[in-house]
Amino acid sequence: MAEKRFGIIGYALAPKKQNSFIRDSLVTLAKSRGIELVRVDSEKELVDQGPFDCVLHKLYGDDWKRQLQEFKARYPNAVILDAPESIERLHNRISMLQVVSELKIEDRSETFGIPKQIVIYDRETLVDPHAWESLKFPVIAKPLVADGSAKSHKMALVFTRDALNQLKPPIVLQEFVNHGGVIFKVYVVGEHVRCVKRKSLPDVSEEKELGVSEDLLSFSQVSNMANHDMLEDNDRYYQLMHLDDTEMPPHAFVVDIARGLRCAMKLNLFNFDVIRDSRYGNRYLIIDINYFPGYAKMPGYETVLTDFFCEVMNKKQQEEQVEGDEVHSYDKDVTKILSDEGDITVSPKEKENTLQV
Numbered sequence: 087m088a089e090k091r092f093g094i095i096g097y098a099l100a101p102k103k104q105n106s107f108i109r110d111s112l113v114t115l116a117k118s119r120g121i122e123l124v125r126v127d128s129e130k131e132l133v134d135q136g137p138f139d140c141v142l143h144k145l146y147g148d149d150w151k152r153q154l155q156e157f158k159a160r161y162p163n164a165v166i167l168d169a170p171e172s173i174e175r176l177h178n179r180i181s182m183l184q185v186v187s188e189l190k191i192e193d194r195s196e197t198f199g200i201p202k203q204i205v206i207y208d209r210e211t212l213v214d215p216h217a218w219e220s221l222k223f224p225v226i227a228k229p230l231v232a233d234g235s236a237k238s239h240k241m242a243l244v245f246t247r248d249a250l251n252q253l254k255p256p257i258v259l260q261e262f263v264n265h266g267g268v269i270f271k272v273y274v275v276g277e278h279v280r281c282v283k284r285k286s287l288p289d290v291s292e293e294k295e296l297g298v299s300e301d302l303l304s305f306s307q308v309s310n311m312a313n314h315d316m317l318e319d320n321d322r323y324y325q326l327m328h329l330d331d332t333e334m335p336p337h338a339f340v341v342d343i344a345r346g347l348r349c350a351m352k353l354n355l356f357n358f359d360v361i362r363d364s365r366y367g368n369r370y371l372i373i374d375i376n377y378f379p380g381y382a383k384m385p386g387y388e389t390v391l392t393d394f395f396c397e398v399m400n401k402k403q404q405e406e407q408v409e410g411d412e413v414h415s416y417d418k419d420v421t422k423i424l425s426d427e428g429d430i431t432v433s434p435k436e437k438e439n440t441l442q443v
């Protein structure tokens with residue numbers, strides 16, 4: 087039996103995301119706390135479904151954006167998690183990291199930033215040495231667009247300038263930074279922040295660089311790969327990492343960055359990838375930010391997400407209450423002004439009309 091009926095959350099997710107995220111364990115826990123999770127049917131218009139107190143979504147495209155706008159116009163009090171305009175910034179690997187450069191965190195011995203990077207929009211620039219003369223090789227070539235497609239995850243570790251002509255712009259060329267082969271993934275769910283370790287690309291030493299036969303190495307979603315999938319016949323680039331030996335970044339530092347990003351991006355549901363620059367030991371680089379990542383990989387994700395849903399609903403109810411109170415006190419004021427002006431009796435219907443003006 088639910089303690090309190092909070093509301094209905096409609097979720098609009100691609101099938102793969104739905105399968106990983108909407109587990110019975112999440113649905114049951116949420117239900118026990120008064121939250122009902124209901125699938126949005128992508129075959130129908132969003133505005134014709136529900137009503138939902140909140141819409142949770144990770145879908146792309148203009149049509150979906152239009153549907154959200156229409157829904158919001160019809161149900162102004164509904165919460166959209168998150169606003170499509172805020173999510174869009176993460177669909178481009180330059181605007182995605184711009185926000186990091188704007189963040190200020192004081193009173194810490196650790197520092198943070200992003201790796202040096204440039205964007206290349208066309209083939210002419212790709213073969214123009216002036217374009218990338220300031221970059222130190224190796225670099226990682228990443229598709230500029232991060233739209234969730236398999237293509238947007240296809241990367242290449244590029245060792246030489248000659249290999250650049252194998253790439254297809256628009257791309258971002260980002261300096262590869264040695265970081266001990268371990269990446270930190272920081273999951274953010276509203277106020278909640280959880281950092282986990284994952285496998286990453288191994289360090290590239292100068293000898294290794296010299297011993298490389300290929301001058302370009304393609305890969306995709308390293309941190310999600312099983313060990314045996316890893317770079318297949320290129321195992322010399324990948325040693326099994328001892329994740330346990332790697333020290334975590336200080337939690338308070340990670341939380342400061344997470345809160346700063348959340349506030350600056352106006353997003354509640356995202357994760358970011360952080361590496362520790364091996365040259366310094368206390369310098370951290372943010373290399374990627376993902377909207378609505380694989381939360382189910384986070385231990386205890388059901389509780390974290392359910393707590394968050396309850397907070398969202400609580401806030402929504404409080405705001406509705408305040409709005410109601412404001413209308414109510416305005417209501418009283420109008421009556422008072424009218425009475426001050428003379429002994430006029432206002433009927434509830436007239437009062438309603440007065441307030442609507």
Ligand SMILES: Nc1ncnc2c1ncn2[C@@H]1O[C@H](COP(=O)(O)OP(=O)(O)OP(=O)(O)O)[C@@H](O)[C@H]1O
Pocket residue numbers: 201226228232238239240241260261262263264265269285286287306307308309310359361373374376
């Ligand atoms: N500048 C860098 N220096 C060193 N390694 C990097 C750098 N950028 C990316 N990597 C490695 O490449 C991987 C993929 O890069 P990135 O996270 O940008 O791609 P993605 O496809 O957006 O990943 P995700 O699956 O997290 O969305 C990282 O997890 C990390 O192992």
Ligand SMILES: O=P(O)(O)O[C@H]1[C@H](OP(=O)(O)O)[C@@H](OP(=O)(O)O)[C@@H](O)[C@@H](O)[C@@H]1OP(=O)(O)O
Pocket residue numbers: 102103106144232233234235271307309310357376378379380381383
């Ligand atoms: O399921 P989705 O397609 O959303 O995949 C996302 C994936 O989550 P998954 O684990 O559920 O696959 C995320 O993994 P973690 O960072 O949590 O490891 C991350 O790779 C995102 O970049 C992916 O989103 P995309 O960039 O492709 O939109």
Ligand SMILES: [Mg+2]
Pocket residue numbers: 359374
């Ligand atoms: Mg990543």
Ligand SMILES: [Mg+2]
Pocket residue numbers: 232374375376
């Ligand atoms: Mg990404």
